[in-house]
Amino acid sequence: MFNTSRGISMLLAMAITLLVIAFLSLMEDSTPTVLIVAGAVCLSAAYLLIYITLEFLIFKEVGNIYRVLDKIQKKNPGYITPKGSKNSISPLRKIQGSINSYAAAKNREIEVLQQNDAFRREFIADISHELKTPIFAAQGYIHTLLDGAVEDLNVRDKFLNRAAKSMNNLEKLVLDLITLNQMESGVVKFNxxxxxxxxxxxxxxxxxxxxxxxxxxxxxxxxxxxxxxxxxxxxxxxxxxxxxxxxxxxxxxxxxxxxxxxxxxxxxxxxxxxxxxxxxxxxxxxxxxxxxxxxxxxxxxxxxxxxxxxxxxxxxxxxxxxxxxxxxxxxxxxxxxxxxxxxxxxxxxxxxxxxxxx
Ligand SMILES: Nc1ncnc2c1ncn2[C@@H]1O[C@H](COP(=O)(O)OP(=O)(O)OP(=O)(O)O)[C@@H](O)[C@H]1O
Ligand SMILES: [Mg+2]
Structure with a gap:
């Protein structure tokens, strides 16, 4: 009850009213009727003023900020509202809790993205290296043949066989990569x-x-x-x-x-x-x-x-x-x-x- 604007207004208004009544009761000519009337007027006026101030200046703005945080939360399933912050009396503490948890979630996301980026770069380096080996080997044999080695029948057969072996390795590499990629993206059906x-x-x-x-x-x-x-x-x-x-x-x-x-x-x-x-x-x-x-x-x-x-x-x-x-x-x-x-x-x-x- 005391974490709503009404509860807080009532609590503060009652505290002010008690102070006013205690002060008035010290005066000699104050009668019980005067004390009751003054108490009632003070309680309602203080309640109204505090309620309006809290509701329109603080709780409404806090509500708006919360709505924005809520939308962000729905878009980011990894973001968790911290425990206890929802029940916190201080609206600012509530927001601080939510923002801290949002920042932690974003940090985690950035770490994952950085890891993925490092993995992608390493993968491209590996794949280029793997492709380069058979391509350069086959290219070497073919150029040597074109430069005249084709005339020697023994050398020609040996080099053509080696070039064909490099191409076979290249084919195996590409087929394996396709299989792996299909498996990782879940398009491969199991029979x-x-x-x-x-x-x-x-x-x-x-x-x-x-x-x-x-x-x-x-x-x-x-x-x-x-x-x-x-x-x-x-x-x-x-x-x-x-x-x-x-x-x-x-x-x-x-x-x-x-x-x-x-x-x-x-x-x-x-x-x-x-x-x-x-x-x-x-x-x-x-x-x-x-x-x-x-x-x-x-x-x-x-x-x-x-x-x-x-x-x-x-x-x-x-x-x-x-x-x-x-x-x-x-x-x-x-x-x-x-x-x-x-x-x-x-x-x-x-x-x-x-x-x-x-
Ligand atoms: N039985 C084994 N004994 C020793 N090392 C092995 C054994 N099996 C795999 N390895 C090591 O693990 C590595 C990865 O094996 P993997 O089967 O993934 O690749 P590969 O045999 O090199 O190529 P591919 O299987 O694609 O033709 C190998 O390169 C080798 O170093
Ligand atoms: Mg193997």
Whole structure:
């Protein structure tokens, strides 16, 4: 009641009236009737004057300022009216509270914008660098051929092959960037169907067999006793996740190394695990390898044809499946990458019954 103009006016008017009555009662000829009349006149006059002053000079203006702050608040969902300021008796303290909280919200916004700006600049620098490498390489080979090397058949074939390889890398980079951009802007649709993870892993292993042989890396995969690992997910995208993880395990392994792939079904989930015995990843790099273009050994990874986008895509695809990628690594010993997908019980049970029947 005392935080409205009426309450405050009444409180002050009563205090003034009490003072006036106390003063008048000191006079000898003041009668109780005079005191009552004087008190009533004083109370109403003081109340009216204080009320008008407060209402028109302070509360109305404060109300206007509040309305403006309210509009700003509605436009800025991050801005929160400070607790207690609404009930504060002093209107100026109320406004100070609101303005302080507005300034804090704006500061936070500025910080986010500055971070985004730094991120954008870093991204443009990275992308220019990544594009420059294959373009300059192909340009170099083509110019050397034009300058006369085309006459030598051996050199011609070698340089044309290298130029074509650079162009392939450029194409992979652009396609990966498009995929990543589509994932981040949420335009990619996920097509969920039941499928067997063991089949997808086997397909990827077959596809990467040549690559493993070239590095003398042994890839071990046995689906385990359950035989079937039916999940409900986007098959094509999960294929891509498994492909990048196994490809990394081969690519960053030591010569003659080993890659072990494991599928394990629990009551509700299927766990995919790929283990290599390569160089491992230093702890300080472990969190950053999922960032776009982040590579542990920049030159080595680029030499091996990597764009540094593979794990960023893996992370986004798994997020789209409400799952996440886990990694553990020991320097000099190797790394383990794993993720979980839900077990599709209905189809799994149907297939198990069907196969036990045969
Ligand atoms: N199994 C692994 N062992 C050691 N380092 C790894 C492993 N997997 C990934 N990395 C490191 O993480 C970096 C990022 O991997 P990512 O798959 O995103 O990119 P990439 O393999 O370089 O390129 P892309 O997958 O696009 O062809 C790699 O460059 C490598 O340095
Ligand atoms: Mg990769």
């Amino acid at each position: 969920f169907t039941p499928f067997d993870m063991a089949e997808v892993v086997q397909e990827v292993v077959d596809q990467l067999e040549d690559k493993a042989n070239r590095r003398n890396v042994t890839v071990k995969f046995k689906p385990g006793s359950e035989g079937r690992f039916i999940t409900f997910a986007d098959k094509e995208k999960i294929f891509r996740v498994i492909q990048n993880l196994i490809s990394n395990a081969i690519k960053y392994n030591k010569e003659d190394g080993e890659v072990t792939i494991n599928l394990k079904a629990t009551k509700n989930n299927i766990t995919f695990k790929v283990k290599d015995d390569g160089k491992g990843i230093p702890p300080e790099d472990l969190k950053r390898i999922f960032e776009r273009f982040y590579r542990v050994e920049k030159s080595r990874s680029r030499e091996q044809g990597g764009t540094g986008l593979g794990l960023a895509i893996v992370k986004h695809i798994l997020e789209g499946h409400k799952s996440k990628i886990s990694v553990s690594s020991t320097l000099g010993k190797g790394s383990v990458f794993s993720f979980e997908l839900p077990l599709h019980k209905e189809t799994q049970e149907k297939l198990v019954t069907m196969f036990s029947f045969f």
